[in-house]
Amino acid sequence: xxxxxxxxxxxxxxxxEYLPVTDKTPIISLNEGNTPLILSEALxxxxxxxxxxxxxxxxxxxxxxxxxDRGMTMAISKAVEAGAKAVMCASxxxxxxxxxxxxxxxxxxxxxLIPEGKIAKGKLLQAFRYGAxxxxxxxxxxxxxxxxxxxxxxxxxxxxxxxxxxxIEGQKTASFEIVDDLxxxxxxxxxxxxxxxxxxxxxxxxxxxxxxxxxxxLPKMLGFQAAGSAPIVLGHPVxxxxxxxxxxxxxxPASWQSAVAARDESGGLIDMxxxxxxxxxxxxxxxxxxxxxxxxxxxxxxxxxxxxxxNFFKEGTRLVITLTGSGxxxxxxxxxxxxxxxxxxxxxxxxxxxxxx
Ligand code: AN7
Numbered sequence: 001x002x003x004x005x006x007x008x009x010x011x012x013x014x015x016x017e018y019l020p021v022t023d024k025t026p027i028i029s030l031n032e033g034n035t036p037l038i039l040s041e042a043l044x045x046x047x048x049x050x051x052x053x054x055x056x057x058x059x060x061x062x063x064x065x066x067x068x069d070r071g072m073t074m075a076i077s078k079a080v081e082a083g084a085k086a087v088m089c090a091s092x093x094x095x096x097x098x099x100x101x102x103x104x105x106x107x108x109x110x111x112x113l114i115p116e117g118k119i120a121k122g123k124l125l126q127a128f129r130y131g132a133x134x135x136x137x138x139x140x141x142x143x144x145x146x147x148x149x150x151x152x153x154x155x156x157x158x159x160x161x162x163x164x165x166x167x168i169e170g171q172k173t174a175s176f177e178i179v180d181d182l183x184x185x186x187x188x189x190x191x192x193x194x195x196x197x198x199x200x201x202x203x204x205x206x207x208x209x210x211x212x213x214x215x216x217x218l219p220k221m222l223g224f225q226a227a228g229s230a231p232i233v234l235g236h237p238v239x240x241x242x243x244x245x246x247x248x249x250x251x252x253p254a255s256w257q258s259a260v261a262a263r264d265e266s267g268g269l270i271d272m273x274x275x276x277x278x279x280x281x282x283x284x285x286x287x288x289x290x291x292x293x294x295x296x297x298x299x300x301x302x303x304x305x306x307x308x309x310x311n312f313f314k315e316g317t318r319l320v321i322t323l324t325g326s327g328x329x330x331x332x333x334x335x336x337x338x339x340x341x342x343x344x345x346x347x348x349x350x351x352x353x354x355x356x357x
Pocket of ligand 1: 090091092095162192194196198199296325
């Protein structure tokens with residue numbers, strides 16, 4: 001039988017010269033990354049923005065459906081290199097899905113701590129199906145993360161939350177891809193902020209790629225928290241964070257300081273958007289663009305809409321919005337809009353009657 005070489009295209013191999021890997025690092029990959037940068041047709045029109053190009057970096061198309069895979073391929077590869085036997089994370093859902101997938105791929109035990117009742121179904125079922133030991137804590141993400149930090153202190157279990165620096169290293173490759181696609185960094189980069197690892201990673205990536213001569217400019221980083229979970233905007237931790245965007249229901253982000261640094265060094269901002277604004281943006285990109293992202297991802301879009309309404313974006317600028325996770329992650333929210341359902345007889349007359357062009 002003829003064998004075909006399957007080209008591996010994961011981010012560690014693709015960007016190894018910018019990553020802390022050696023020939024001895026076993027690369028645990030699911031061919032993550034290389035996600036599409038989709039030019040928005042509808043949003044600039046809707047907002048009356050002339051000469052502003054908006055792109056979606058659609059991270060929902062990663063192997064487990066979120067950007068976490070970029071960080072996890074790196075963190076799990078380094079864990080295996082160091083001889084780890086088990087990994088652990090706290091999660092609002094996507095980190096646990098990704099950790100579970102990459103851990104099972106290389107035979108590592110995986111423990112995930114998630115806030116009971118506050119995680120989207122798609123993410124929960126992934127933790128189960130990839131075989132992670134799933135602990136529902138009667139508390140929120142921030143409490144879960146504190147517990148995980150304690151549990152991993154002695155080094156017997158490797159922590160794979162984004163305070164593990166390898167996570168940030170992997171996630172910065174999204175910036176590289178954007179610059180590779182556009183030939184230059186955009187003027188603005190909008191992104192949802194939860195535990196604040198991703199905004200930290202993107203900023204690191206943009207800076208490193210500029211240093212390597214790949215781009216001349218750096219973007220202004222625009223971060224968006226949900227209004228009920230906006231510690232960075234408010235300037236203090238939020239004890240009981242609330243938002244329908246459960247992925248970013250985080251009251252005391254681990255990478256708080258580096259998110260503030262990304263904001264200030266880039267000359268950007270971190271603002272908040274309401275659940276109503278998130279919902280509107282979520283529906284807009286699905287219904288008008290055919291791009292289905294989860295509610296937390298829509299926070300970035302909602303933030304851009306909010307700024308555009310204040311004439312924030314000047315003509316001739318390019319703007320990238322990271323859509324961090326797939327809309328399929330959260331079926332309950334997707335089905336909460338009372339869409340009309342037409343149940344009809346299985347005959348042509350009934351179909352004809354229902355189909356009025
Ligand atoms: C879809 O999975 O924190 O600011 O535990 O799943 O880097 O935390 C998820 C975060 C945005 C925020 N969008 O990113 C977790 C978790 C989606 C997310 C964020 C998350 P960070």
